[in-house]
Amino acid sequence: MSNLKQTAVDFLQMVVAGDIEKAYEKYVDMNGKHHNPFTPAGFPALKKGMMENDAKFPHKAFTVKHVVGEGDWVTVHSHLVLKAGELELTTVHLLKFGNGKIVELWDVAAPIPAECPNKDGLF
Secondary structure, eight states, X not given: OOHHHHHHHHHHHHHHTTOHHHHHXXXXXXXXXXOOTTXXXXXXXXXXXXXXXXXXXXXXXXXXXXXXXXXXXXXXXXXXXXXXXXXXXXXXXXXXXXXXXXXXXXXXXXXXXXXXXXXXXXX
């Protein structure tokens, strides 16, 4: 796995594990921006939202399914279980890097239905 792809995965895994402060310190340019529609602009606000999410769902699980990288861009497709048996999501994170740090981030998530008519599944 390329360096930036591994950095993207490491960042997301640290966040899900609750090591949010360290993940931001190590991997994020705090002057960058994100595009999460539920959080105010700026990485400080996104970090706060991630900490609130961690307090609400402390036992979440995260499984990387696909990682694609090209230049300074990395996309991570994953399975996120916020609450086992109740709330599972398929997620895509698009991360733009500058000087080895995340400078821009998009995240898109869709709930996984209990009954999925698509036999190919989500992953």
